[in-house]
Structures are given as structure tokens and as C-alpha cells.
Amino acid sequence: MNKAPFAYKLSLADIDTASYPEAAKEVGSSAFRTHFQKQVEQEYKSLQGQLAVRFSENSVDVSWQSEENNADKKIIFELLQSGQINQAKPLLEQLLASSPTDTDALYNLGMIYSDQGQIPQAVELLIKATNEDPYHAHSLVALGVAYLRAKQPDQAERVLKKAHSLNSDDPYTLRTLAAIYMSRQEHAPAISMLRHSLSILPNDPISLLNLATTLLKTTQEKDAMEANEILTDLLNTQLTSEVEEKAKTLKRSLAYRTFRQHGSDKRSDAVKYCLDALKILEGLNEQEVGMVALEVAQKGDHGLEVNDPSTVYTIKSFDKPFTGLALVCLLHVAMQKVSPGSDSGFDVSHEYEEARAIYNQNQQP
Amino acid sequence: MFTQNDLHSRGGGGLEELAQNLHAGIITQLRSVPTGILVDIYLYREFENLRKLQETSLTQQVHKYWASLQINKKQFPEFIVAANQHMNAAHAAMVDYQYPSPELFSPYKSAGMESIALKLLDSCLTKSIETIKDKELIDHWAETLNLKTLYRWI
Numbered sequence: 001m002n003k004a005p006f007a008y009k010l011s012l013a014d015i016d017t018a019s020y021p022e023a024a025k026e027v028g029s030s031a032f033r034t035h036f037q038k039q040v041e042q043e044y045k046s047l048q049g050q051l052a053v054r055f056s057e058n059s060v061d062v063s064w065q066s067e068e069n070n071a072d073k074k075i076i077f078e079l080l081q082s083g084q085i086n087q088a089k090p091l092l093e094q095l096l097a098s099s100p101t102d103t104d105a106l107y108n109l110g111m112i113y114s115d116q117g118q119i120p121q122a123v124e125l126l127i128k129a130t131n132e133d134p135y136h137a138h139s140l141v142a143l144g145v146a147y148l149r150a151k152q153p154d155q156a157e158r159v160l161k162k163a164h165s166l167n168s169d170d171p172y173t174l175r176t177l178a179a180i181y182m183s184r185q186e187h188a189p190a191i192s193m194l195r196h197s198l199s200i201l202p203n204d205p206i207s208l209l210n211l212a213t214t215l216l217k218t219t220q221e222k223d224a225m226e227a228n229e230i231l232t233d234l235l236n237t238q239l240t241s242e243v244e245e246k247a248k249t250l251k252r253s254l255a256y257r258t259f260r261q262h263g264s265d266k267r268s269d270a271v272k273y274c275l276d277a278l279k280i281l282e283g284l285n286e287q288e289v290g291m292v293a294l295e296v297a298q299k300g301d302h303g304l305e306v307n308d309p310s311t312v313y314t315i316k317s318f319d320k321p322f323t324g325l326a327l328v329c330l331l332h333v334a335m336q337k338v339s340p341g342s343d344s345g346f347d348v349s350h351e352y353e354e355a356r357a358i359y360n361q362n363q364q365p
Numbered sequence: 366m367f368t369q370n371d372l373h374s375r376g377g378g379g380l381e382e383l384a385q386n387l388h389a390g391i392i393t394q395l396r397s398v399p400t401g402i403l404v405d406i407y408l409y410r411e412f413e414n415l416r417k418l419q420e421t422s423l424t425q426q427v428h429k430y431w432a433s434l435q436i437n438k439k440q441f442p443e444f445i446v447a448a449n450q451h452m453n454a455a456h457a458a459m460v461d462y463q464y465p466s467p468e469l470f471s472p473y474k475s476a477g478m479e480s481i482a483l484k485l486l487d488s489c490l491t492k493s494i495e496t497i498k499d500k501e502l503i504d505h506w507a508e509t510l511n512l513k514t515l516y517r518w519i
Binding site (some may be wrong): 015040100 | 421424425428431434435466467468471472475476477478
């Protein structure tokens with residue numbers, strides 16, 4: 001059986017020196033410390049492993065862990081670092097069964113449970129980790145995240161503020177605290193926390209996405225412009241599918257907001273583009289229209305400059321340039337032809353209805 | 366068995382309540398540790414297939430109760446703290462006896478508790494557990510730990 005690591009503390013005043021050599025009897029003296037250390041080393045020799053004896057002014061801490069324990073941990077951390085979470089999980093559970101107070105095991109398994117939606121189990125392990133080591137800031141942050149996922153923002157704020165007091169420059173603490181402010185619609189402190197977090201970890205996609213999201217909640221035009229720049233830069237980097245999807249959705253909503261701000265309820269330029277789309281799709285069968293929709297959707301995958309008519313795009317299906325707005329209108333029309341009523345992601349349905357009325361009128365003899 | 370946290374949590378009210386809690390705590394420990402050792406010896410003897418589980422559980426208990434060595438002796442009556450720590454030491458000595466490992470009893474040896482703890486354990490080992498009477502065993506432990514005046518049998 002892999003022996004569990006252990007640690008204990010003794011007050012120097014409690015150590016019995018009756019059997020110590022005369023020179024080592026003075027508690028706290030150098031000879032006393034040397035004698036105690038040798039005695040402990042001798043007692044634990046048969047265990048092998050790593051023994052640590054640390055003296056402070058009034059006490060001594062003795063701790064030990066096995067080589068196997070270290071080797072197990074090394075394998076587990078390599079799996080975690082390479083993203084092989086499901087391979088690491090049972091090994092962490094095994095490690096925890098033999099070493100129930102191992103802070104690393106409690107923290108990492110707590111994180112996995114939290115990410116996999118086992119929130120009560122995650123909270124339990126992370127509370128244990130913070131009880132074992134009240135200064136383990138990573139465990140406090142992970143516990144804060146788990147509380148947030150459990151929809152307990154007050155508990156989350158309490159532990160995150162403790163983590164923040166331990167390290168005011170930890171970007172993960174800052175961005176998680178910002179998430180609490182975001183959930184309360186407290187935009188200014190959220191933006192401040194996220195800017196602080198990004199000053200330390202400038203390319204953190206989650207902080208960037210959250211900053212863009214919060215900037216869009218204010219009514220300031222300059223904030224919307226900054227959000228747009230952040231999202232454009234973000235979408236040009238490697239992202240997880242979840243962050244990428246959220247960034248795209250946000251960018252589309254920003255483009256749509258700007259599009260609607262620039263005109264009345266019904267935009268005549270969009271009506272014209274929808275009418276053009278109805279004409280160029282005329283005569284194509286359903287499969288061909290579907291192919292056009294697919295190509296335009298792929299083109300717009302990283303966002304189209306809908307509000308800048310000077311930016312033009314080309315697609316293989318048609319030998320002519322398109323503005324961004326023309327392409328989103330073409331996509332909308334193509335999708336309505338294939339699947340009426342479907343959501344193209346950019347709502348020009350009013351413009352489409354008007355264009356269709358004009359188109360039908362023109363078709364009549 | 367209890368640690369300083371237990372002592373504090375039991376002493377939520379005034380001095381009298383603290384005294385009552387300390388008294389209840391130490392008597393409960395006296396009532397349960399020696400007989401608990403007999404149970405553990407019985408389980409070890411009769412259920413070989415449970416030994417791995419028992420070793421893990423008992424080792425965890427010993428590691429947990431080391432914390433009693435950090436109780437601030439100035440805050441509580443010295444003989445109560447000493448009795449508590451010596452009972453924990455006897456329990457650790459029993460685990461070390463069943464599942465030898467140098468760390469289990471070592472902190473208590475360093476703190477000079479070896480002699481009394483082994484004497485307590487010895488009273489659980491010198492006779493067959495079937496012939497040991499709980500009351501006599503507890504009285505013996507109470508005598509050794511200077512707790513005899515704190516209770517009476519009814």
C-alpha cells in the first residue's frame with residue numbers, strides 16, 4: 001500500500017529531553033535541534049521517502065511523503081497538463097483515498113468535478129483544501145468559481161475576496177470577481193477588475209471576452225468601439241469552441257446594434273440587398289440555394305463588416321463583389337428559401353418581407 | 366478524542382459551561398477509547414479481509430489526533446489536557462502495534478508520553494479481550510490518568 005503522507009507540529013517546550021545528551025538538553029539550542037532532527041531521521045529511516053524537519057521559534061514541523069506518492073503525482077500532473085482529464089481523474093481519486101488531506105489532490109480533483117458539473121462534490125473537496133491550507137489561493141479561487149456555478153454569489157465573493165487579499169495580482173481571482181460584478185450589472189467595478197487582470201495576463205481569452213461583454217453593456221460609444229476591436233482581435237486567435245462561439249455571437253449582436261442605430265426601423269439599403277439576393281437566387285434549385293447559404297455562412301464565420309460599405313467580399317458562387325450587409329442579406333434570403341422562418345443570425349426579416357413584396361409585384365405580368 | 370478546536374467549540378458559553386463541556390468531553394473519551402481499542406483488536410483478529418480498510422481508517426485517525434499535541438495548555442486544566450493527549454497516545458500505540466509504522470507513535474514519544482501510553486495499552490493486551498471487563502479497564506485508565514474523581518458509576 002502506498003503510504004499516506006503525514007505532518008505534525010510539536011511545541012518545543014513539550015519535547016521531552018530526559019534522554020538527550022547533556023549538551024542538547026537546552027530546549028531550542030542548536031545542539032537540541034540537531035539531536036531532535038537526528039532522532040526523527042533515525043526513527044523514520046525505514047520509511048525512506050522525503051522527510052522534512054522545520055524549526056520555528058517555538059515549534060517544530062515534521063512532514064513526510066513517499067517517493068511513490070511523488071511519482072504518482074508527477075504522472076497525474078503530466079496527464080492534467082496534457083489535457084487528459086479523464087485519465088487523471090481516477091488517479092486523483094485513488095491518491096485522495098490514500099492521502100485524504102493532500103492539498104494538490106483536493107484542489108485538482110475539485111477543479112475537475114467543478115468543470116464536469118459535479119458542483120456539490122467540488123465544493124466539498126475545495127473547502128477541505130482551503131481548510132488544510134488556508135493560504136492556498138488557487139483553491140480559494142476554484143472554490144469561488146464552484147460557488148458561482150452553484151449560483152451562490154455571496155459565498156463566491158467571500159472566498160474570492162480572501163484570495164484577493166492573499167494575492168491582489170492574481171488574474172484568475174480578478175476575472176472571477178469581475179464575473180460576480182457582471183452578474184450584478186455593476187459594470188464599472190467589473191471593467192476595472194478585468195483591466196487589472198488583463199494587465200497581468202494580456203491575452204487571456206475569457207477576460208477579453210468578459211471585458212467586451214461588459215463594455216457593450218454601457219451606453220458609451222467609445223466602449224462599443226473598444227469591444228468591437230477586442231472581439232475582432234480575439235477572433236483572429238486560437239480559441240476554445242465555447243469562447244469562439246460566444247465571441248462570434250457578441251460580435252454579431254454588436255454589428256446588429258450598430259446597423260439598427262444607423263437607420264430607421266426598416267433599412268432601405270438592406271431592402272435593396274434582399275431584392276438583389278432574390279434576383280440572383282432566381283432559377284436555382286433548393287440544393288444550389290443551400291450551397292450558397294453554406295458558402296456565405298462560412299465566409300461570415302469570423303464576422304463581416306456589416307456597417308462598412310467600403311469593405312467588400314467575394315464568394316465562389318457569384319462572380320461579383322459583395323458588401324458585408326449584402327452578404328448577410330443574401331444569407332438571410334437563401335435561408336428563407338430553403339427553410340422559411342429560420343434564424344440567419346442577423347435579423348433583416350422586415351427588410352426581406354418588403355423586398356419579397358416588391359419582387360412579387362415585379363413578377364406579375 | 367478531541368483537539369483544541371473541539372475544546373473551543375464545546376466551550377461556547379461561560380466558565381461553568383466550559384467546565385461542563387470539558388468534563389463531558391474527557392469522560393466520553395475515557396469511556397470510549399479503551400473499549401474502542403478492544404473493539405479494534407477484536408476486528409483485527411476476527412476479520413482478516415477488513416485489515417486493509419482498518420489500517421487506512423486507524424492511520425487517518427492517528428494523523429488527525431496528532432493535532433491534540435498543539436492544544437494550548439495555558440487555556441485548559443493541565444491534567445485534562447494531559448489525560449486527553451495520553452489517551453490519544455495509547456490509541457496511536459495500539460495502531461502502531463497492529464500495523465507497525467514508525468511515524469504513528471513517534472510524536473508522542475518525542476513529547477515524553479511513551480511510558481504512560483504503553484502502560485494504558487498494556488492493560489488492553491495482557492488479558493484475552495473476552496475476559497476484560499469494561500468497567501475495570503476504564504477504572505484502571507482513570508486511575509493512571511488521574512481522572513478517578515471525575516465520575517462515579519451508577
